[in-house]
Amino acid sequence: MSSDVQEIEQAIRTLPRRQIEQIRDWIENFLEDQFKLTDEFKASIERGKADIAAGNTRVREGEQPRFTRASSIPLFSN
DSSP states (O other): OHHHHHHHHHHHHTSOHHHHHHHHHHHHHHHHHHSOOOHHHHHHHHHHHHHHHTTOOOOOTTOOOEEOSSOSOEEOOO
16 A cells, blocks of 8 residues: 555656646545534534524634635634
8 A cells, every 4th residue: 555655646746736736626525525424513514604694703802714725714723
């Protein structure tokens, strides 16, 4: 398996940047699909969406939102 990874890494180094970005996007989507969401977590997401739609949001003082490349969902760091 280690040699497979090394072969893939070597092949990726020869690709144009746009194709590397496409591979990155595919891997991110693949990993996200592998993540199992619990019913409790799904319900939490839905509550959050409802809060946002109702305007029930806040930004903690001193925190600046930063955005991921993959989405426009703000993430906060401590």
